[in-house]
Amino acid sequence: MRFTPPRARRHVALLLVVGATVTGCTKVPTNGPLAESNGGGDGPIKVGLVTKTESNPFFVKLRDSARAQAKKQGGELIALSGKFDGDNDGQVAAIENLVQQGVKGILITPSNSGGVIGALKKAQEQGIVVIALDSETDPKDAVSATYATDNTAAGRVLGKYVKASMGKTSPQLVTMDLDPSSAVGKQRRSGFLAGMGLSAKSPAVIGAALTQGDQSKAQQQMENLLQRVGTKVNVVYNINEPAARGAYQALKDKGLTDKVTIGAIDGSCSGVKDVKSGKFAATVMQFPKTMAQQGVSAVIKYAKEGETPKGFVDTGAQLITDKPLPGMSSKDSAWGLKNCWG
């Protein structure tokens, strides 16, 4: 079909005009182009949220819970994010744009706190309260408060459970880790080893792999490790459930799943299902909903009463297993499916 340029151009122009009309709700401007922006005075209290990425189910849960909480308390949530884990530039732009919108507080899950601290400081200088969710900043006092999982404790509870469930068997452990630079990865791993009663240098640790928390990478790494360590392995620690699924698949291909105890951390709905079906012995659930609710409430309280939240607030880590052990607090997979995320 022959393309007739003038008409096509008119279509494009029409689309642009329609697009402009749809996005613009043509309010009368109250600020001239030279006015300093103050983000508008009245209206609902604006709360900004900056996550690492848009689409990771954990951040989707965080965003949805924050939005619901803001609505409940008469506020309004503006949610932005970086493009990928490590997108400091994108997070900085998001922070700047939120400041420009006159938010009263910013909740952030920092990709890499060093990259965003300068932008956060500028926000604080404008009287905006800044709260970290899910990951701490370095230094910790770059934000007023942090609502997050105590990752060391989450690792420790998993380690203790796995050790108790193995009884007298001496562990031959493989760890599926995150990447060398991640604080969360280090905290969960050292917590797990402490819970198992092992040191990082213990000969019981027969292999370790960097998975970036990615299922296919974890599967490859476990396949390669099994080539090297043979079938000695009887415990696998995993930084998260996708890594655990990858490890499980590699073990299944070798017919080893019956003799290996698999433990994970995260508490996503698919992870809880894997506990229910018996693929994993246990997982440890995090509570993004709690992080978001407490963060939003703190911002609204700050906006209304001027009270700044302070310190590190542990939002909890719950052991989920269908094989409870005496002396260890745990919930079953049915409870897990009611409270999971993603």
Place this chain on the structure above:
Amino acid sequence: MTSTTAGSAGRTNWRDLFARRPVLGPAAALVAAIVVFSLSTDTFASIPNFSLILQQTVVIATLALGQTLVILTAGIDLANGATLVLGTLLMTQLVTGGLNGVLALVVGLAGCVGVATLSGLLVTSLRLPPFIVTLGMLTIVTAVGALYSGGTTTSVPDGILRWMGTTRYLFGRYPFTVGMIVAGLLFLLVWIMLVKTAWGRHVYAVGDAPEAARLTGIAVNRVLLSVYALAGLIYGIGAWLALGRTPTADPNAYQTANLDSITAVVIGGTSLFGGRGSVWGTVVGALIVAVLRSGLTALGIDGNYQNLATGALVILAVAFDQATRRVKS
């Protein structure tokens, strides 16, 4: 945007104008976006916000400037973001290790020039498609960066490496950064090279019809090499700009910058087939993306929808470009 003149003659004139000056379409879209956001929100139209938008554009626009040169020769550079990251790692680690700041900058710039020149050499000497060469180079450079940094992020020490991020005030109240000025001058310089020198004409000729260019006596391979080397130098300056904007050297940063820079180039009306396009189109393209992000945030629209809008805009821009380019049969 549409012609008010009835009859085909009027329309043809419009089309010729857009075809001769491909920057006009994107520029009109940019102005329209600014007007719409200024009218529909209280917070968009302010000097501090316009300054912010420029600051947010500087790094990607600079990468897109190098990308424009490569695309003008009918090539593409998928490794430019990774090259920039390697530059930031080199500069920062060397200064942290005790090297003088200026020397570290020179080494970082040289590293970026080296990477891009290597791509250029592979393209010209082995006759490999630029897409393949720079795809491989992206993987190699990312790995080199990860090995060199040990996967860890380094904070940028105070001093010359942070200079691009220094804020100054015009008339004591309107903020701008040194990086904005440097990037502006860089664009001006490259524009002059492209439109006022024989080298610039050769770049367009090589991109438009390499065989014809060779027959008229242009040293095609030498022009291509010079384009890749200059692009590398521009990525190196981009690395310096990036350190001023986010004062960390992070091996995981700028993973999508290669595609972001191509987005800016394409929205700006530069043809992926080579030989047609402009530096100012690229500036406009990069600005449109940042204006959309800022304006849609001002309207309270979330990130996912902002990405939808940007994607749609790329396709619209090329559709518009094609519509104005068709030669009458």
